[in-house]
Amino acid sequence: MDNIESGTENGRVQNELRKSKQGREQQTGSTNYINIENADKPREKCGVFAVFNNSGSGNAAIITYLGLLALQHRGQESAGMAYKGLRGIESTKGMGLVEQVFTRKALSAVESETAIGHVRYSTTGPSNAANAQPLVARSFDGSGIALAHNGNLTNTRRLYNAMLEEGHIFHSTSDTEIILTYIFRYRRHGLMQAVEKTMEKIEGAYAAVVYDGDKLVAFRDPNGYRPLVIGCLGESYFVASETAALDTVGASLLREVEPGEILQISSSGINSKVTSKSECNSLCIFEYVYFARPDSVINGANVHLVRKAIGALLAKRITYSLDMVVPSPDSGVSAAIGMAEALNIPLQWAVYRNPYLGRTFIEPTQSGRELAVRLKFNPIAEVIKGKKIAVVDDSLVRGTTARILTDMLKKMGAAEVHLCIASPPYRNPCYYGIDIPVARELAALGPDFDKLASSIGADSLTFAEPEDLFIAVGKDSCNYCTACFSGRYPG
Numbered sequence: 001m002d003n004i005e006s007g008t009e010n011g012r013v014q015n016e017l018r019k020s021k022q023g024r025e026q027q028t029g030s031t032n033y034i035n036i037e038n039a040d041k042p043r044e045k046c047g048v049f050a051v052f053n054n055s056g057s058g059n060a061a062i063i064t065y066l067g068l069l070a071l072q073h074r075g076q077e078s079a080g081m082a083y084k085g086l087r088g089i090e091s092t093k094g095m096g097l098v099e100q101v102f103t104r105k106a107l108s109a110v111e112s113e114t115a116i117g118h119v120r121y122s123t124t125g126p127s128n129a130a131n132a133q134p135l136v137a138r139s140f141d142g143s144g145i146a147l148a149h150n151g152n153l154t155n156t157r158r159l160y161n162a163m164l165e166e167g168h169i170f171h172s173t174s175d176t177e178i179i180l181t182y183i184f185r186y187r188r189h190g191l192m193q194a195v196e197k198t199m200e201k202i203e204g205a206y207a208a209v210v211y212d213g214d215k216l217v218a219f220r221d222p223n224g225y226r227p228l229v230i231g232c233l234g235e236s237y238f239v240a241s242e243t244a245a246l247d248t249v250g251a252s253l254l255r256e257v258e259p260g261e262i263l264q265i266s267s268s269g270i271n272s273k274v275t276s277k278s279e280c281n282s283l284c285i286f287e288y289v290y291f292a293r294p295d296s297v298i299n300g301a302n303v304h305l306v307r308k309a310i311g312a313l314l315a316k317r318i319t320y321s322l323d324m325v326v327p328s329p330d331s332g333v334s335a336a337i338g339m340a341e342a343l344n345i346p347l348q349w350a351v352y353r354n355p356y357l358g359r360t361f362i363e364p365t366q367s368g369r370e371l372a373v374r375l376k377f378n379p380i381a382e383v384i385k386g387k388k389i390a391v392v393d394d395s396l397v398r399g400t401t402a403r404i405l406t407d408m409l410k411k412m413g414a415a416e417v418h419l420c421i422a423s424p425p426y427r428n429p430c431y432y433g434i435d436i437p438v439a440r441e442l443a444a445l446g447p448d449f450d451k452l453a454s455s456i457g458a459d460s461l462t463f464a465e466p467e468d469l470f471i472a473v474g475k476d477s478c479n480y481c482t483a484c485f486s487g488r489y490p491g
């Protein structure tokens with residue numbers, strides 16, 4: 001989900017809005033911290049989780065809490081869940097991490113057998129409680145629906161203006177409210193049909209769940225940009241952004257929610273309809289590279305093994321001699337293992353990563369990001385002294401982490417530092433639910449990688465090629481969105 005303003009019809013407007021947002025932040029100090037864990041990474045916007053508990057044996061709120069903890073990496077700014085309470089659909093939401101938003105006492109008091117949950121990371125939109133999800137719409141008779149959405153609509157502005165013309169009063173600045181409003185308007189047709197009619201209106205990326213106190217519906221855009229899976233345990237069903245969340249609650253993976261599919265779960269079982277499907281799927285390939293947990297499985301491929309395979313393919317591009325491979329913790333670990341195995345040289349954990357950092361009050365400026373890297377990493381001089389090192393990371397965004405880490409390694413005595421990136425360079429904006437910095441901040445915008453290596457301070461810089469990613473995931477380019485490095489946006 002994204003800010004209503006940023007759901008623009010073209011890149012120029014989106015970039016302008018991002019710039020103006022940065023300006024507003026500088027003036028108001030509205031975002032006065034960065035998350036040290038991913039200060040120099042592209043950021044996933046959201047994760048969704050839902051449980052439809054048919055067995056009557058568990059508390060849906062506690063199960064959803066566990067599912068959201070498993071998806072915390074997909075959004076750390078707010079968390080929420082919606083369930084059936086005494087007054088119909090109720091919700092608990094707040095700013096912060098899952099463990100900060102929900103108390104065990106409050107969760108234990110919920111008696112609903114079904115719940116939907118959400119973790120959010122905002123990009124161009126304000127990070128505030130009004131935009132925390134699930135969003136809820138209620139009628140005067142007490143009926144209502146709750147919606148949790150991962151993705152980003154691309155025709156938001158048009159739909160937003162149309163709704164304003166119709167007199168709609170927006171309660172949030174999130175494009176998710178547009179989806180919620182359409183489903184709520186059409187709900188007299190039945191929840192599944194309401195979702196179908198809504199999907200005829202909205203464009204872009206969405207993997208979402210909606211709950212009306214009786215039925216749970218999961219739906220995914222026809223391109224399938226963002227992942228969504230369904231699992232089961234006994235008579236209960238689960239929907240989640242990643243299989244790792246199913247594992248956490250002890251559920252077994254049934255299958256992916258297909259692109260364009262509307263899947264309804266009710267006390268009478270599962271009912272599915274695939275509305276429309278694009279000729280090519282457009283799953284975000286960076287789910288494999290960076291966003292998803294390594295223990296998750298997407299489209300039948302384990303994320304850790306895909307990253308390892310990319311590292312092995314990257315090894316084939318190495319033309320110099322090395323003493324060891326060092327992962328940039330923790331994002332480069334899987335690819336580094338693959339590279340070290342392929343080169344038959346040692347993998348050394350030569351960079352300590354402070355595990356006790358997270359949301360820390362550091363300004364989201366370049367100097368703040370540099371401080372974040374120094375707080376996070378410290379190389380082990382005794383391991384690297386005099387050695388020729390390949391440092392492996394999953395991606396290169398601003399280059400801040402790479403530059404500071406290279407500087408640290410060289411100051412501690414590394415003979416050579418070669419930077420190996422297990423993905424192609426980011427060059428284009430993402431309109432489908434990922435926060436990538438504006439173009440002028442991207443390190444690898446130009447074609448001269450030797451110049452970039454020397455500006456980072458590395459002895460060389462090697463990127464994985466797009467075909468490495470396709471080989472590693474085992475499917476051709478027709479199955480993935482690659483727009484942020486190829487510039488080819490799905491139709």
Ligand code: SF4
Binds near residue numbers: 285482
């Ligand atoms: S543009 Fe890049 S980050 Fe965005 S969905 Fe496509 S591959 Fe993923």
